[in-house]
Amino acid sequence: MxxxxxxxxxxxxxKQQLYRRF
Structure with missing residues (x-):
């Protein structure tokens, strides 16, 4: 990344999307 x-x-x-990706 x-x-x-x-x-x-x-x-x-x-931020929600980022955390979901992780």
């Missing part, structure tokens, strides 16, 4: 992609997701505020 790229750090930039992670930052973009966090910036969008999609």
């Amino acid at each position: 790229n750090a930039k992609h992670f930052l973009k997701l966090v910036a969008r505020g999609n």
Whole structure:
């Protein structure tokens, strides 16, 4: 997973989606 992609997701505020992916 790229750090930039992670930052973009966090910036969008999609924390739920991120946690679901993990």
